[in-house]
Amino acid sequence: xxxIQKLVNERFAKxxxxxxxxxxxxxxxxxxxxxxxxxxxxQTFILHTHAGRYERAIYAEEDHSSHxxxxxxxxxxxxxxxxxxxxxxxGTIQLGLSLMYAVHTVPIMLxxxxxxxxxxxxxxxxxxxxxxxxxxLYYGLIQFSVAVFVPFLKLLxxxxxxxxxxxxxxxxxxxxxxxxxxxxxxxIVAAYIIRYGVHLQDEVDHTL
Numbered sequence: 001x002x003x004i005q006k007l008v009n010e011r012f013a014k015x016x017x018x019x020x021x022x023x024x025x026x027x028x029x030x031x032x033x034x035x036x037x038x039x040x041x042x043q044t045f046i047l048h049t050h051a052g053r054y055e056r057a058i059y060a061e062e063d064h065s066s067h068x069x070x071x072x073x074x075x076x077x078x079x080x081x082x083x084x085x086x087x088x089x090x091g092t093i094q095l096g097l098s099l100m101y102a103v104h105t106v107p108i109m110l111x112x113x114x115x116x117x118x119x120x121x122x123x124x125x126x127x128x129x130x131x132x133x134x135x136x137l138y139y140g141l142i143q144f145s146v147a148v149f150v151p152f153l154k155l156l157x158x159x160x161x162x163x164x165x166x167x168x169x170x171x172x173x174x175x176x177x178x179x180x181x182x183x184x185x186x187x188i189v190a191a192y193i194i195r196y197g198v199h200l201q202d203e204v205d206h207t208l
Contacts, residue, residue: 096161140187
């Protein structure tokens with residue numbers, strides 16, 4: 001019981017909030033760097049060529065049989081790419097892959113920024129505020145959108161890419177939807193609780 005009380009005291013909460021703020025900034029930086037890697041051709045996918053199939057292939061390489069690649073990125077979706085008649089990965093497909101990666105990472109970066117604002121406010125002693133409620137609401141809504149709507153956006157990008165490219169690409173997405181939907185709803189509920197608490201406090205202040 002004493003251990004639980006230590007976890008919920010103000011000093012520990014503020015220190016944890018400061019740490020989480022740093023983690024959010026670190027996450028934003030890493031996601032931005034990974035997005036850059038994707039656009040320069042360092043995103044992995046399953047490649048189908050005239051010579052065979054290659055796991056963890058990337059656009060920025062010539063020897064697809066190499067398995068000792070460093071500085072590559074990938075998303076949890078299973079992506080298959082087919083080469084064109086010249087047995088090359090079409091540049092349009094590479095652009096499509098990067099856009100599919102970006103529509104996943106950019107919203108998460110924005111969500112992490114909102115969460116970092118909440119952590120910053122908590123560290124500064126501002127807890128039950130309208131601002132925190134809205135930041136948590138934005139975070140939850142963005143994460144919910146990433147889970148529910150972004151998979152359809154990826155499929156749309158994949159379809160458009162296949163329309164204008166000489167090769168082919170397919171994506172299997174949405175498998176981990178519930179892993180994000182449930183926490184996002186929890187953040188939306190937490191936003192409501194904080195906002196309700198703020199209104200109750202306002203009523204008490206006006207009554208006094």
